[in-house]
Amino acid sequence: MIATIKFEWRKLRFRPALFVSAGLIAALTALVYFFSWYQALHPSTGDRGLVNIATLYPDQFVNQVIGAGAIGGAIAIVLGAIYAGSEFSWGTLKTMFTQRPGRLTVWAGRLVVFSVWMGIMAAVLFVAGAALSVVVALFQGHAISWPAAVDIAKGFGAIWLIFVAEGAIGLGLGVVIRQSAAALGAGLIYLLAVELIAVRFIDSINNGAYKWIGNLFVGQNAAALTQSFTSPAFGRSLAPAISAEHAVLVLAAYGVGLMIIAAGLLRLRDVT
Amino acid sequence: MENTTIVETHSLTKRYGSGVLAVDSVDMSVRRGEVYGFLGPNGAGKTTTLRMLLGLIRPTSGTATVAGHAPGSPVGLARIGSLIESPGFYPYLSGRENLRVVADLASVKQKRVDEVLDIVELSSRAGRKFGTYSTGMKQRLGVAAALLKDPDLLILDEPTNGLDPQGMAEMRKLIKDIGQGDRTVLLSSHLLGEVEAICDRVGVISNGHLVTQSTVQELLGEEGVLVRAQPIEQAQDFLTRMFGAEAISRQDGAIHLKTKPENSADINRQLMNAGISVSELRPFERSLEEVFFKLTGEKQGS
Numbered sequence: 001m002i003a004t005i006k007f008e009w010r011k012l013r014f015r016p017a018l019f020v021s022a023g024l025i026a027a028l029t030a031l032v033y034f035f036s037w038y039q040a041l042h043p044s045t046g047d048r049g050l051v052n053i054a055t056l057y058p059d060q061f062v063n064q065v066i067g068a069g070a071i072g073g074a075i076a077i078v079l080g081a082i083y084a085g086s087e088f089s090w091g092t093l094k095t096m097f098t099q100r101p102g103r104l105t106v107w108a109g110r111l112v113v114f115s116v117w118m119g120i121m122a123a124v125l126f127v128a129g130a131a132l133s134v135v136v137a138l139f140q141g142h143a144i145s146w147p148a149a150v151d152i153a154k155g156f157g158a159i160w161l162i163f164v165a166e167g168a169i170g171l172g173l174g175v176v177i178r179q180s181a182a183a184l185g186a187g188l189i190y191l192l193a194v195e196l197i198a199v200r201f202i203d204s205i206n207n208g209a210y211k212w213i214g215n216l217f218v219g220q221n222a223a224a225l226t227q228s229f230t231s232p233a234f235g236r237s238l239a240p241a242i243s244a245e246h247a248v249l250v251l252a253a254y255g256v257g258l259m260i261i262a263a264g265l266l267r268l269r270d271v272t
Numbered sequence: 273m274e275n276t277t278i279v280e281t282h283s284l285t286k287r288y289g290s291g292v293l294a295v296d297s298v299d300m301s302v303r304r305g306e307v308y309g310f311l312g313p314n315g316a317g318k319t320t321t322l323r324m325l326l327g328l329i330r331p332t333s334g335t336a337t338v339a340g341h342a343p344g345s346p347v348g349l350a351r352i353g354s355l356i357e358s359p360g361f362y363p364y365l366s367g368r369e370n371l372r373v374v375a376d377l378a379s380v381k382q383k384r385v386d387e388v389l390d391i392v393e394l395s396s397r398a399g400r401k402f403g404t405y406s407t408g409m410k411q412r413l414g415v416a417a418a419l420l421k422d423p424d425l426l427i428l429d430e431p432t433n434g435l436d437p438q439g440m441a442e443m444r445k446l447i448k449d450i451g452q453g454d455r456t457v458l459l460s461s462h463l464l465g466e467v468e469a470i471c472d473r474v475g476v477i478s479n480g481h482l483v484t485q486s487t488v489q490e491l492l493g494e495e496g497v498l499v500r501a502q503p504i505e506q507a508q509d510f511l512t513r514m515f516g517a518e519a520i521s522r523q524d525g526a527i528h529l530k531t532k533p534e535n536s537a538d539i540n541r542q543l544m545n546a547g548i549s550v551s552e553l554r555p556f557e558r559s560l561e562e563v564f565f566k567l568t569g570e571k572q573g574s
Contacts, residue, residue: 007377014365091360095417098326099378100350106377271328 004101004109012113018120021079025121026128028071033064033132054233058133059145062155062229065129069159069226072125073166073219076118077187080170083114084262085180094271107263114171118163122156155229158248162222165251166191168258169218175262195219211241218254221247278304278425278456279325284334286320294320296480297334302458302473304424307451309471309488310460313568317480318460319357322429325458326354339425350378353423355431359414363403367394367413370402371420380420388416392446408439415446426450426457432466444470468560478568491563497536499527499543500552507548514542528556 012018033056040053055064087093096106130146137144146152169190173183199214214220224242242250279302286295295317302308312318323329325336327344341348361370371385389395392412397405405413411431418426428447432440440463448470451457461467467474468488475485484491501507508527512520519530529539533555543550 003377003379007373010369010373010376011362011365014369016364090362091358092362093360094323094326094328094356095360095374096377097328097344098349098352098354098356099374100346100421101377102344102346105346270330271323 001101001105001109004106005112007096008110008113009116012117017079017082018117021075021121022124025068025072025075025125029065029068029125029128030132032068033129033136036064037136050235052233052235053136053140055231056133056136057140057142057144058130058137059147060231060233061129061133062126062147062151063231063234064133065125066155066159066226066229068125068129069162069222070219072121072159073162073222074188074191076121076163076167077170077191078184079117079121080114080167080172081174081184081187082170082180083110083117083167084171084174085177085183086174088174088178089180097271103267104263107266111171111259114167115164118167119160121163122160125159126152126156158225158229158244161248161251161255162225165218165255166222168255168262172258172262175265191219215242215246216250218251221250221254225251276303277301278340279308279336279338279458281321281325281336282334284321284324284336285332286317286324286329287332293480295324295331298477298480298482300475300482300485302425302456304456305454306472307447307457307459307470309467309474310458310477311462311464311467311474311564312460312477313462316462316477316568318462318477319429321477322354322356322427322458322460325427326352326356328356350421351424352427353418353421353425354427354429355411355414355418356427356429357433359410359417361402361410361413361417364401366399366401367405367409367416368398370413371398371417374417375420378421384420384422388419391419391450392416407434408436408442411435411439411443412446415443415450419450424454424456426455428457429460430462431459432461432463440466464560464564474560476564476567483567488560492557492560493563495533496556497529497531497533497539498552498554498556499529499539499550500525501527501543501548501550503548506546507543507550510543510546510548511539514539526552 036051037056040051040056043050054060087096097103134144170184170187173187174180177183177186195217199217199220202210202214221242224240225244225247227240228244279300281298281300284295284298287293298321310318320329324331325338325343336343339348339351362373365373368385368389371388372382375382375385386395389398392415394409394412394416397409402410402413415428415431418428431447432443435443444466447457447459451470459471471488473485473487474491476483499507499511504525504527508520508522511527511529515529515531521528536553540550540553
């Protein structure tokens with residue numbers, strides 16, 4: 001297992017996707033901060049354009065960056081699909097499976113490193129958010145104070161879980177389809193279209209009698225978990241239909257379940 | 273007593289879901305220390321068989337033992353190096369980094385990387401990204417990766433594929449060098465000259481069947497002498513009296529005589545003394561190509 005982790009880590013640290021994804025998430029965080037800052041200083045008429053400048057200060061940075069979970073989740077699907085699918089495209093699966101460790105050991109090592117990668121993504125998001133919130137506070141002459149360490153840890157854990165669960169969709173699709181391009185396309189279509197349509201349809205049946213089914217979809221639970229991080233500075237918000245505890249359990253089940261299914265496929269299928 | 277076979281299969285069969293029978297009841301035996309040529313036309317089932325030996329493909333039926341273990345067993349894989357079809361490496365890593373990651377996975381010390389790069393003469397270009405390598409360099413890196421574990425058994429699947437004539441010659445020399453000593457090399461190829469030049473024993477596969485398995489010499493048959501003479505019937509009667517009917521055969525208007533080529537002068541003199549004029553008398557050896565086409569039922573030049 002240690003050998004497979006070393007193998008995966010040595011590969012990952014040279015992989016352009018690691019730096020590109022980290023740069024992308026930092027850039028998106030910066031865009032969100034700068035647009036929100038502009039909107040806070042130049043409010044348009046009506047409620048829609050109103051942004052409270054207080055949400056951009058360091059004490060609110062966890063609640064602010066966790067809103068990027070949806071975009072980060074989409075990136076995680078892409079990364080999962082690339083991570084699993086490219087081994088098929090490059091023909092490196094046969095190289096991996098003809099060395100010493102067994103298939104499941106190789107896959108387990110890969111999952112550990114993928115989870116670390118998602119942790120790096122979450123860390124980049126948090127560091128970028130914290131740094132940008134300091135910039136805003138300094139420019140606005142606001143005192144710098146930070147959220148409690150436990151809130152930072154909870155927020156980090158939540159965003160990491162969302163990335164891992166959505167990344168597992170990409171991983172699973174990469175293994176099923178055996179290539180990255182189609183897998184990431186299918187993953188994004190699922191997240192951005194199929195799930196939304198399916199949930200809306202399910203919720204409409206019989207006056208919402210089957211809403212509980214809609215509450216089992218990954219995107220719904222990711223959204224509910226991010227919405228559970230809020231404060232009065234963000235204004236009134238509707239109570240989420242899914243509790244944070246429910247969301248954590250469902251997301252964990254998705255992550256673990258999809259990784260086990262992918263492991264089973266890799267174990268049983270021929271490498272041709 | 274130490275087991276002398278390193279690869280042994282019994283009725284090894286692979287039928288794909290589509291119904292295609294790729295490998296049909298192959299009984300194969302590779303001895304320790306030999307260079308074994310696995311010869312067959314494209315699509316004969318060579319790669320499928322080798323993949324089954326490595327545990328990459330599950331057989332539909334039959335059994336195999338490779339390096340003393342079931343195919344794909346981690347203990348067995350620790351003693352096997354392989355290059356199956358095109359080498360699979362990471363295009364964004366250099367040749368050296370690719371070997372380093374494989375060394376990590378195989379639990380091989382990093383210093384071995386430079387040793388194998390030296391063996392395949394790729395040290396000077398090991399810093400270049402794999403994606404920029406020529407076909408020959410990729411194949412060499414594949415062989416280097418296969419050698420990382422200093423394996424008892426090396427399985428090479430068409431290692432000269434895609435190489436230019438010089439690259440092929442270099443690769444053959446490399447395989448010959450690697451195959452010296454105690455290491456066993458199982459080499460698949462559809463190139464007869466390659467197998468004839470490198471291998472000690474040969475297994476010929478056609479349409480999924482292992483048609484024959486023997487030494488190259490046995491496959492080529494006994495040495496002999498080819499005689500063309502007039503009148504041919506009289507020459508055949510005369511030679512039958514000299515050597516016996518079992519030593520004589522007729523093919524394409526010539527007599528094939530199973531005897532040592534050193535007897536040619538004596539044969540010539542005796543035929544001349546008997547009033548038979550000899551137009552051609554030379555040592556005869558069947559080519560592997562001839563044997564191969566006969567065994568596989570393929571048409572020469574088709």
